[in-house]
Amino acid sequence: MQMTRAVAESEGYHVILAEYRVAGKHKHRKDLGGFGDYIVCRDQDHPLGGDLLAIQHTVGLNNRGLHIRKIQKLKNALAWLTTGKGRIEVWAWRELQDGWHLQRTELVLRFGSEAMIKDRIVSDARHDY
DSSP: OHHHHHHHHHTTOEEEEOOEEEOSSSOEEEOBTTTBSEEEEEOTTSTTOOEEEEEEEEESHHHHHHHHHHHHTOHHHHHHHHTSSOEEEEEEEEEETTEEEEEEEEEEEEESSSEEEEEEEEEEEEEOO
């Protein structure tokens, strides 16, 4: 989705497509570790600071919930977050009367008796495309 790439680049990220097509009888797509359509990174010298972010993008808020629940069960996602360097966000796009809106949900680690992944909405904004 070009809108995801455009927003990430506008925030100073270098964007790497991590999703690929799997050939065969039933063509489908796979993404990095089951949770990253894009890997984006930003230099330490950037005014917003350095960052390493895996983005799972989708259209619709229903799909957002499905992706979050899937990611919360993935050992790869837990390992990515446990490094303390990588972050994960689900970017859910929806088209409303006034244009495209992007809701960004960050998945974060919570430690108790064991580590678990929780979600929190970090932004919900309209974008012109």
